[in-house]
Amino acid sequence: MSECNCSCDENFKELDFEKMEDDIIVCRCEEITMKEIREWIPKGYDTFDELKRLLRVGMGPCQGRGCRDIILREISKMTGVPVCDIPSGTIRPPVKPIKSSLTASKGGEYE
C-alpha cells in the first residue's frame, strides 16, 4: 500500500485496496467477483470470451455492458497487453432482452 500524506483517518491509511477490490462483484448478472477473474487470468484465460465461457461473465441480462470494460482493463493490468489488443468478445443480438412472445412468429406457429 502506498504512503499517503493527507490528513485522513489513520484507519483509512491501513486499508488494503487490492484486497478490498477482490470482493467487488464485477459481473452483477452472474455475481462474479474480481477475485475469481484474477484467479483465472494467470491460468491463460486472458480474453473476454474465455472468461465469459468459463465464469459466465457477460452472459446475463446485461450481456456484458457492466463488466466488459472492467474485465478487459483487469486482463490488461495482469498481462501487460494494451486493452486495444485484447480480443474483446462478440456482442450478440438482441440489443436488449426482449419478451419471446414479442418476436414469436404468428403467435407460435410451427412452420
Added chain:
Amino acid sequence: MSWQKTADAVVIGGGMMGMATAYYLAKLGMKDVVLLEKNTVASGATGRCAAAFRSTWGGELNIILGKACIDKYEKLSEELGMDIGLYQNGYLFIAYSDEQVENFKKCIKLQNSLGVPSRMLSHDEAKELCPGINLNGTKGFYWHKRDGHADPMLTNFAHQEAAKREGVNIQKFTDVTGFKMTEGAVKGVCTNKGDIDTNIVINAAGAWAGRVAALAGLSIPVHGERHEILATEPVEFGVCPTFLMSYDPDFYMQQRPHGSIIAGCGPSRYRKEAAPFNDYEMGDCWNFLEHMTGVMNKVLPRTKGIRVVRQWSGMYDITPDMQPVIGEAEEMKGFWMNVSGSRGFMFGPVAGEMVAEQIILGKTSLPIEKFHWSRYARGEFLVDTAIA
C-alpha cells in the same frame, strides 16, 4: 506456454474432440503432445452447442458410443477435478405423427437390446415430467432417464486443465497453414507461429476438418453447416425440467440448472432458401429468432413472458451419413481424423479416448474401424433413424 519445434503428436482443434484426444494421449503416457487452436479453446462448435448428450439413437454404433459417453460423463467432474454442471433427466422425444411413433418404437427396441432402458411415456407421464408442455397435436413420447446435459464450455475447460496437468502444450490463436510430408507419411505441421516436426497429427477441427485435411492433399468429406440457437434470461428452474426434442417439426429446448432456457432447430426450418453447402459464415438472423420463439411459445406456453437475451450460431460438422469420421488415413501414415459428425460435445470424451488408445496401444474396446471414411468409397453409409 512456450513454442516447441518437435512433438510426439499434434492435435488440431481445441474443442471437445481435440481437447479430449490430447488429454488421453498424455494420460496414456505420450510425453510431448501439442494442441493447436486457431481461436480460443471452446470457441468453435463446442462452446456454441446445445449442451446435451444422449444414448437414444436409431443406429447401433451411435447407441454404443452414446452409452459409453453417459458412463463417462457421470464420472467426469470427479476424474477431471472440475465441476461440469451435469444434469440428467432425459430427452423427452415428442412425436406429432403416427409414423414418428412407429419410429420411436423401433428405436426403443434397438436401444433396449443394447442395454439402454428407454421407454414410451403416456401423455400423463409426459405432463408429469414437464408440467408446462402443450400436448396439442402430440401422438406419443419416449424417454431415457440417463440422457441429459452438462456445461459444454466447463467440460471443455475441465479437459484443458487436466490436459495441462498431464503436460499438454496448448497453443491458441494458432492457424495450421500446411503439413510437412514425405511419400505417404506426415512429418510435421506448419502454422502461422512456426513449424512443428511430428509423426502423428490428429485432425479434430470439426466443421473445418475437411479443409485441414485438404492441406495434406487428402479429400475427406467433412463440411460446415451453420445452425442457430438462442438463450433466455435465467428463470426459476422447473420451467423445462427435461430436454424436449422433436424431429418434425424439428426443434429442441432445455433449461440449464442455472436457469437459462436454450432453444434451437435446423436451418431448413427458418431459411427461405436451402443453406448453402460449406457455409462457414457465423451470423444470426431475424427469421430464426421469429421462428424459434414461436415454436418455444407454442410447445411451452409458459415461456411467453420470458425474455431472450442472446442468439448465436455454430458450425455442425456434416459428413455424408451424418456419422463420425475417425481413423488413420490409408494414404498418409500418421494422419488421423477425429470428427464426430456434429456430436463433438456428446462423443468427445469417448472418441478422444478411443483414438488415443488406438494410437498408443494399437487397440481400443470400441469398434473404431467402423467409423473410417473409406466406407464412403465402398458405398457404405452408417444408418441412424434418430437424426433430425
